Amino acid sequence: MSFFLFSKTVVLSLLLGSKLHAFGQYCPDMSGTENIVPLLNPGTCSTGRNTDFSGIVSGLVDTLFWFRGTGLWSFTSCGLTQEDTEFSVFRAADGVRMCCNDDFCESQASLTYKIEANDTNIYYFKAGLFDEGYKTGEYDFAWFVNGHIDDNDDVDFCSDTCPGSEVGQPVDSNGCSEYQVDTDGDGICETISSDLWACPGGFNDKCPNTPTGEPIDPSTGCARIEADPDEDGVCENAYWCTGGVKDQCENTKPGDPIDSTNGCSADQLDTDGDGLCEKFQTSTLYCNGVRDRCPNTAQGDPIDSTGCSKAELDTDGDGICEKFWTSSLCTGLRDQCGNTSPGAKVDSTTGCARDEVDPDGDGVCDSPFPSIEFCSETDDKCPGTVAGAEVDSTT
Numbered sequence: 001m002s003f004f005l006f007s008k009t010v011v012l013s014l015l016l017g018s019k020l021h022a023f024g025q026y027c028p029d030m031s032g033t034e035n036i037v038p039l040l041n042p043g044t045c046s047t048g049r050n051t052d053f054s055g056i057v058s059g060l061v062d063t064l065f066w067f068r069g070t071g072l073w074s075f076t077s078c079g080l081t082q083e084d085t086e087f088s089v090f091r092a093a094d095g096v097r098m099c100c101n102d103d104f105c106e107s108q109a110s111l112t113y114k115i116e117a118n119d120t121n122i123y124y125f126k127a128g129l130f131d132e133g134y135k136t137g138e139y140d141f142a143w144f145v146n147g148h149i150d151d152n153d154d155v156d157f158c159s160d161t162c163p164g165s166e167v168g169q170p171v172d173s174n175g176c177s178e179y180q181v182d183t184d185g186d187g188i189c190e191t192i193s194s195d196l197w198a199c200p201g202g203f204n205d206k207c208p209n210t211p212t213g214e215p216i217d218p219s220t221g222c223a224r225i226e227a228d229p230d231e232d233g234v235c236e237n238a239y240w241c242t243g244g245v246k247d248q249c250e251n252t253k254p255g256d257p258i259d260s261t262n263g264c265s266a267d268q269l270d271t272d273g274d275g276l277c278e279k280f281q282t283s284t285l286y287c288n289g290v291r292d293r294c295p296n297t298a299q300g301d302p303i304d305s306t307g308c309s310k311a312e313l314d315t316d317g318d319g320i321c322e323k324f325w326t327s328s329l330c331t332g333l334r335d336q337c338g339n340t341s342p343g344a345k346v347d348s349t350t351g352c353a354r355d356e357v358d359p360d361g362d363g364v365c366d367s368p369f370p371s372i373e374f375c376s377e378t379d380d381k382c383p384g385t386v387a388g389a390e391v392d393s394t395t
Contacts, residue, residue, distance in 0.1 A: 314329075
């Protein structure tokens with residue numbers, strides 16, 4: 001019996017000690033044995049659980065939350081109103097405590113710490129609680145930075161869907177004012193349902209920035225100017241545009257006639273004006289079904305059936321084309337030397353001048369292209385032979 005009484009006395013002493021300890025200001029240094037959890041994301045709420053201890057709680061929850069970034073950080077307990085909470089901020093590099101709040105009372109606690117713009121330190125936040133009794137340690141708190149600090153709308157900001165409500169604005173049970181639920185005021189809410197604000201058009205406003213007073217499509221919340229910016233009458237929104245066709249040319253000039261199947265004007269389909277379209281060549285209004293292979297033809301130049309002029313096919317002007325050599329404007333042979341000097345005589349089979357196939361002028365071609373007009377043989381074994389030197393005609 002005496003043993004039982006002694007044990008009971010010890011337990012009571014511990015409980016009393018814990019109680020006295022709880023309601024005194026106590027800001028210990030870091031122990032060095034804390035668990036460290038990943039980086040906090042600012043502007044969100046967090047609920048966590050720590051099971052590192054059980055039994056009589058008489059010290060800090062041994063977990064550090066590390067954070068960095070400029071601005072005013074605010075840490076607030078949300079679910080510890082029945083506990084004596086303690087919040088501390090430490091500098092990670094040396095463990096120095098920067099600030100602490102031991103509220104020594106059973107109420108919601110908060111702590112703020114400002115990090116200057118030029119401060120590159122990492123900081124640790126440590127949440128603690130004191131209480132008597134046998135339990136598992138738990139924590140439930142929020143952190144905010146800069147504009148995400150509590151907006152004082154009487155909605156617990158751990159569950160406030162719309163932090164940042166203007167002071168004095170009525171809010172619904174989610175903490176949202178009317179302008180936060182329906183920013184453009186067109187009666188269709190963006191994404192947030194509300195038990196206070198009417199959203200007759202539902203919650204799928206695809207155009208949340210509709211100008212005030214503009215008529216809207218009640219199914220999307222979009223005004224005509226938003227659905228059809230170039231106002232050519234072609235858009236996917238069937239409310240504003242007949243047929244609901246996607247506008248393939250969204251910047252049509254005002255007043256330009258368009259192809260109603262794609263929303264494009266003639267100069268958008270045929271940019272060089274040669275009668276062949278570069279894109280959507282199947283347009284029956286402005287195109288002939290053939291794709292323009294040369295979209296930058298000079299105004300007025302004659303073209304072949306692919307939309308190319310002679311100057312575009314034969315850039316060095318030697319009479320033999322470098323590309324699309326089967327064109328009606330070409331000889332049918334491919335120019336093997338596309339940069340022949342203007343006016344130079346060329347081999348009619350290759351489009352190469354003498355100095356391009358036989359640079360040393362010894363009569364044996366360096367080029368792999370045979371030239372019956374300029375060379376007796378090909379594959380000059382000694383390119384760069386001195387002018388006038390006698391050479392072996394086979395090498």
